[in-house]
Amino acid sequence: MTATGLSVGVETAPAVRPARRLAARWYLLIVLAGLAVVSLVRVITGAEDLTSSGTVGAALTAAVPIAMAGLGGLWAERAGVVNIGLEGMMVLGTWGAGFAGYQWGPWAGLVFGVVLGALGGLLHAIATVTFGVDHIISGVAINLLAPGAALFLSKQYFSDAPGGGQKQSPPITDAPRVSIPGLSSALDTLERKHWFLVSDLAGLLRGLTVNVSLLTIIAVLLLVGTLLVLWRTPFGLRLRSCGEAPVAAESLGVNVYKYKYYAVIGSGVFAGIGGAFLAISSSQFRDGQTGGRGFIGLAAMIFGNWRPGGLAAGAGLFGYTDAMQLRGSDAVHALLLLLAIALLVLAVVQFLARHRVISAVAAVLGVAFGWWYFASDQLPPELVGSAPYVVTLLVLALAAQRLRMPKADGKIYRRGEAV
């Protein structure tokens, strides 16, 4: 169990693809087109919650922990270390935020969450980098260890605290929230008109600009910061080279072990921030609070093709389905139609790209979801929670040839040993 799984069935993406980067305005156009489709579905189904500012705000809150976990995965995997211990590191972060948060406020909670997450990352780094343990096994061990440790500490320190309990911390005050002044009421009026596209844009903007937690803003800055650090600095180049070709990097004088340590500890820091955000935004630590968000973060990163922008899109999408669960069953039901349309669009795109089989699979699935929408009155909320995972499986199955993970990802690197 020293290698990294079988390579059977893996088709590597062609190394040199003609550079075909879309300009920013094209992305904007795609987003607008997507919004138009959502708006159309809203008008057809009458599910106003699809784009209400309440939904968008809730989606943003739900997306931040997922995005932070995803960033954690991104940092580690870009340096070639797979980190499925993110979930455990997030749990440590939630406890840290609970412990410091109820005593000294949300900012102290954030700092403690970061410290504990970093400790989890350090553990993973020691196991995988120094001792060369298989990355998956170390991650599983951390996922076993961390919830136990968090619950142990919770019983130890929260049981007798005022307002606390065996499995929960005393309440934490929320981080300050800000709004862009003057926008709220105008957008609110527009949103209530329920016009096609215009009201949806208003709902989107209002959700993104009104009553936003400072923690959310920090998360957005971290996302942009990661993009800049990893792709625009020598440090980032060296770090990514450890994930692509560690032997080559070492031969050029990069201390691969050191960079892997930085990356994996950083990974723990981001997971810790995600955990701290969860605890602070729901104003206490609770046992089992993460609910698999570390894994959804990993899924968001894969969905985003190991890039910060894609990761943010994935986190937004998954946060959106998460927020949807709490909304009315109308909105949830409308999601089926959205999924059907998305799959049919994919089918057309793939058909034009001459991927006949994938196109056919996507078309069949799209028709099936469409049929499900028209044949049923509502979607059971139990199933909505599985949406991020189903979407990720679909993306992996249908678009695997477009995904490209770091080349030496998950491979154990020992200095001086031939590969």
Add this chain to the structure above:
Amino acid sequence: MSRLTPRTVLLGLAAPLGALVFAALVCAVILIATGHSPADTVQAMITSGKRPRTLVNSLNSATNYYLSAVAVAIGFRMNLFNIGVDGQYRMAALLAAGFAGATWIDSVPGPIRIIGTIMVAMIVGAAWAGIAAILKVARGVSEVISTIMLNAIATYLGQYLLLKLAVPVAGSNNIGTRPITEGGQIPGFDWPGSTSKVYGLVILAVLVGVVYWFVLTRTRFGFDIKATGMSESAAVASGVSVKRMVLYSMLLSGGIAGLVGMPQLLGSSHSYSLDFPAGLGFIGIAVALLGRNHPAGMALAALLWGVLDNAANSLDVAGVPKEIVAIMQGVIVLSVVVAYELVRRYRVRYEQQKVGRELGMTRVPAAAGVGA
């Protein structure tokens, strides 16, 4: 693989024992740091562990853990990570419970019902694992990622299906499938001094262990599995179809995973409900690692895990959070894999030195001969 000498035996045992000692030390430090007495904690666990009831429960837990570990180990032997045993086992237990609890089945003779239930569980487990297998061979999707996703999907789908199949459980707000009637149950074994019984299906676990040993060491299929695990390219070169092996071993792993819930379902709970334990698949990974995928080693590890889990239940009463045992288990897993790696490195160096010495020995007389 290598000959049995005192040295190899010692090296083989050094890693797991060293890990256990290290984990115990870490936990002692944690206990002292949080103001508890390690001696009292151990005392409380031993007192609890001696009770017949705890022993029976430990054995029953170990049965589940062992099946889960074998399911994981089949994949491990060929470098395939079936992280999804957890989801496979839950889907299988739920649907098997729905099958065995259906009203029409009451008139079917008992043995057929039981065999049918177990078959359903194995088929469902294999099918759920089969999704990951197909994604792997057809699209090259990492089985780690797809089984993690399938675990989560199983959780939500399980909740949904349970609501469809469920009848209210009397006297609680738990919901479960319709209880299996008398004929479809498997009676347990009595244990002196305890009211709870040992699962009848403990025999199934032993059987699975024997079959696992036989298949791996005495069949061509087992050889192909191990060959693929050690070197994929060498296996391909000697004519092994790795795709077929991935498919078969994943289905087999899923089938065994389907068995994990059976002892509890047929032996004690008789219905699948919300409180069926989650995380058994991950315990299976831990047990398989500690037991080095060896049928007997995993049995010992499963027993250790069962005893630790059940003896811990008395700790909360004694004022020590029982999660100290979860911490200990996590530390054991992490330190045992580190220890295996250290032992492996030591062994490689030792063998290199030995070879070097032997080569040196043969050269010395020759040199002396020249000098004379």
